Amino acid sequence: MDVALRNAAPLKPEIALAKAISEFESSLTKEHKASFRSLRTQALSAPPSAEDVMRFTASLNSQIQKSSATHRCFGTRFTNIMQCVQKYAALGDVVVGGSQNIIACGVWALVRLTIQVCIGFGSYLDKVSHFFMTVGQSAPRYESMALLYRRSKLLSHYMSSYFLVIVQTCHEFMLFSRKSFLGQLTASLDDSKLRDAQSRSERLGAKIKEEVSFLTTQTVESEASENNLFRALVGGAYSWETQQRKLRQRAHLLEALSSSEHETPFRQARKCGVSTVYEDEPAYLSWEQSIESTSLVLVGKLGSGKSVTMASIIDNLYLSSNDRAVPFFFCRHDNAEALTARAVIGSLGRQLIDKFFKDSLLDNVVDGVTTMFSLGDVLRLVKDTVPRDARVHFVLDGVDECQEYDAIEIIKALGEMQKFMHLSVCVSIRSGAQDHQSLFRPLLNFQTMTMPEKNPDIGKFIEKELERRIEANKLVLGQEGLIVEIRDALVKGANGMFLWVALQIDSLCDEKSDAAIRSALQDLPPDLFSTFDRILKRSRKLAHTYQTRILKTIVAAHRPLTVDEIREVISMEPGNTDWSPDMLVNDIHSVLACCGSLVTVDEENLSVYLIHQSVMQFLLEKPTAGSGRSNSESHFTMEEAQKLLGESVITYLNCSLFERQISKDVAHEVRVGELPSRVMQEALAPAGVVGQLAIRWLKSESNHQFDAKKALTEASMPSARAPFE
16 A cells, blocks of 8 residues: 555645645644634635735734734744735635636635734744745735736646645644643754755745746737737637736836835834834824825834834734734935835825725726826826725835925925825825925824833833843843943933944943943943944954945935845946956855944844944944044945945956856866865855855865766756655
8 A cells, every 4th residue: 555655646836835834724723723613704705805904914013012022023024924924815706617616715824824823832932934035035915927827727726736835834833732832842943844845935935926927928919919819819818818917907007106115114114113102193083084184294203113013003003903004115315216206105095995896997008008107197086086085094114315396395295185085194204304394284184192201111111122132132131230320321321212222232242341341331322323433443353344335335225125136236346357256255245244234134134224324324424523423434325335336247248258168057067176165166056055065065074076067067966856846
């Protein structure tokens, strides 16, 4: 019997996925089984929407805050994977078919239930949420999925295989959750299984991406064919072709409204912490509960936590009511294209039209293509689309990041929209940035809420952050009573600035003795700019030759650069086109440390950011006499930053190496004797490949028998597996 089972053909991915879901359901407790079936039934009757994902992650953040001492919002880490599952479940009967739709809705219910259970994992929550966040980065969340799913059996197989990995991992988590507390301590989570699941999901995600790219190209070609509709009619597929055409037109329409990514800045702000300062404010309560168009302006100084407050308000709006739309937009200083009036209002329009879509809007799409709409066109489309009785709460953070002209145009447009729909607007602005009384005059029922100097959230933030640092052994104390001194000193010096507090805690973690910590507490910098100056002075010694280059590159870049992009740029010597891979920085993270806590790497997209827009203002501001800040190389002009980045890019594009190289994945003949000096030249892939090769070489019985060509190929290519694994 065992031989027969081993020789049997593997199950098709769709069947294997259905089987895995069935096994998951049968293993549940009575209570969890009832929850699973209820969630699946809801999804079958009403496909989950993007709002359901936002509402779900908001509820997770709320549960975490109530059940743990951390101020971190782990719930936001689950956004990508939930969006992936939501899009799969929302494909519906027409796209994936009746039986497959039951499976898709089962995946939605299964993942949602598992995540809810994982919230109670305590010390394992960080590991579990990080796993789902990492897997979510490669998750297939393509808007075109509904267009392509039925066109490719291969895509269907890949999708089923991908979700099979997710379901199997969720099953492991559920079994782990049923162990006793002592059992969880002794068993722990199997890191090797998590790494394997992550690796498999990443490979399948890459295959899905390739197939979607291929099908998208074919779609463009087929749209250009005049015989396409005739073939559909002859084949009896007119209704399906019509639906596909509508889906394509809808996608074109939404893309013409806005291509700005509005969710990532929100998630980054939400992960920073929790704000409750608004909850009992009369101005906020009247704004949130109003059934008419009204406006609320949140005013606060640099580093006072405005963005975190606005992100917390969004979560609160999703949790407090299901019958309103909550579009939002966070203005980022490092994304110039998203700081125009057209970009902000276009994003608002896209979010509203996506929610209240109707087929008559497709009249604006001519021949399947449309040009970018003007600001007036966006207002017209919103007016024709949003129901008169719809309640809309729009949250706009950091309008002062925009140029004055654009800020004025944004507020005027919002005021116009308030006249023909129930639009409640919440806008944040830095105190002293502009005359907000005159700027916001076009808004209806305008009220102001000011971030308090003595913010009660700061004390909670300090206590939770100190506790987290101690538990992680980042803050090591010799005397337990010192923690009270640290807390009191930070509360006293904060002056309502969360950013100031966070940076001081980072600095205190670097001190090596209680005496050094006490000395630092006696000499805390009075403001943010003095804090920035001190951090750069102290961290410059870690890699002083790179600090200014990194800062100039980040400031001058048109968009946030990834870790790998930063690594390549700072490894260039402007003007030297005789470049080789051994000039690359080996450990980019240790080099980035030369900028201290002023530079951060996003845990999801691995992009490098300045921790706050005020850091750019500090870098570009020339210190004045008596300011207490050094006139060091850390200060520069925008022109100097752009000049350095431009020279680096031009040099990179003219490197002679690229004239010879065809593919970085080619395995060349390498003599073992040359390996120490050639290993970096052969491994243009991530630095981890170099480590793998070095270990293989050391472990070989004889260096002269080490097959370098084979090792290079194996280390740089994914392991061979079944096509749908």
